[in-house]
Amino acid sequence: MSKTKAAPETLPFDEAKSEAFTERFVSALNASSLMMMYSVGHRTGLFDTMDGMDWSTSSRIAEAAGLNERYVREWLGAMVTGRVVDYDATSKTYRLPPEHARWLTRKVSPENLAVTAQWISVLGGVESQIVERFRSGGGVSYECFERFHETMAEESAQTVVAALHEHILPLTNGLEEELERGIKVLDVGCGSGRAACALAKAYPASTFLGYDLCEDAVGAANALAREEGLSNVSFHVKDITGLEEPEAYDLVTAFDIVHDQKDPATVLANIHAVLKPGATFLMQDIAGSSHLEKNLDHPIGPFGYTISTMHCMTVSLAQGGAGLGTMWGEELAEQMLGEAGFGDISKHSLEHDFINVYFVTRKK
Ligand SMILES: C[S@@+](CC[C@H](N)C(=O)[O-])C[C@H]1O[C@@H](n2cnc3c(N)ncnc32)[C@H](O)[C@@H]1O
Incomplete structure (x- = not known):
């Protein structure tokens, strides 16, 4: 006699559990996307550049980092919607708050979390x-x-x-x-x-x-x-x-x-x-x-x-x-x-x- 339990004809279905799963999925989608952007921010030096900078436009940030403005602006979009970088819509300026910079720059090594973000892309x-x-x-x-x-x-x-x-x-x-x-x-x-x-x-x-x-x-x-x-x-x-x-x-x-x-x-x-x-x-x-x-x-x-x-x-x-x-x-x-x-x-x-x-x- 098989010891495997027979599957019920239809498994019980918990609607709330199913809904909660979709929410967790969307949150994981955003979190994993942000990991790639943290990695890019680390490798391009954008976090280091923005550390200590006052409210600045994407052009100013790109220039300071020696990078292409269009890419920097799109990266900033991910960082702003991910609540990593602050955004002032009136002046279209960005700022990396010191509370986040504290975990994202080479200056703070050995506590630079952005280093670990690179694993997802690797x-x-x-x-x-x-x-x-x-x-x-x-x-x-x-x-x-x-x-x-x-x-x-x-x-x-x-x-x-x-x-x-x-x-x-x-x-x-x-x-x-x-x-x-x-x-x-x-x-x-x-x-x-x-x-x-x-x-x-x-x-x-x-x-x-x-x-x-x-x-x-x-x-x-x-x-x-x-x-x-x-x-x-x-x-x-x-x-x-x-x-x-x-x-x-x-x-x-x-x-x-x-x-x-x-x-x-x-x-x-x-x-x-x-x-x-x-x-x-x-x-x-x-x-x-x-x-x-x-x-x-x-x-x-x-x-x-x-x-x-x-x-x-x-x-x-x-x-x-x-x-x-x-x-x-x-x-x-x-x-x-x-x-x-x-x-x-x-x-x-x-x-x-x-x-x-x-x-x-x-x-x-
Ligand atoms: C996870 S990495 C750790 C590297 C290093 N100890 C560190 O902490 O940065 C594992 C290392 O073990 C090396 N490794 C794996 N198998 C090995 C073997 N049989 N002989 C020598 N090195 C080996 C790999 O090439 C790799 O560099």
């Missing part, structure tokens, strides 16, 4: 390929994403790099002193290298290495190290699935990379193997549960599963990988750390950051 760029993978399976690889590493670098500069000294390093007892004395550090999946460069600058007696799969990210990381005149950090193209440097490091950092892995279990075991006894593993990943029902009230639940479908899960599947996805969850993360040989794992949330979670453990 993910939208691969939609046709993702639709095709829904039919065929498989994944979309890193090279197919326009501006992924650039956006990631800006994002993690705000969430991770800006919090390194005040919040993240103090999570491990004695780590700052070890870094000051001089230790060997590996950043796996280093991306554009901003975290490793920031640490290398702060701790000149320590040596830093960064490995990443993607040539363009490693190129940007080495360029940053050169720009900053850092001689104690270098970046290399390397697949950490094949990492074999037994007991070589005093600290391994993994910022937002484990769930993207083709073979996350092997990568965690490799990290365990490259640590010296007593050395530290610091892993940042996305906060959330491994159980969908526990993520219903997650502050960025839809965004988390969207970025997973459109990036994190698919880049892993593109390599024939596990496809854990962004929302693999803290329960599975702890389980896999344990299976890789780590014990005494401490988990931390930072008060100002509801997106990330930090796991710290020392190798026995």
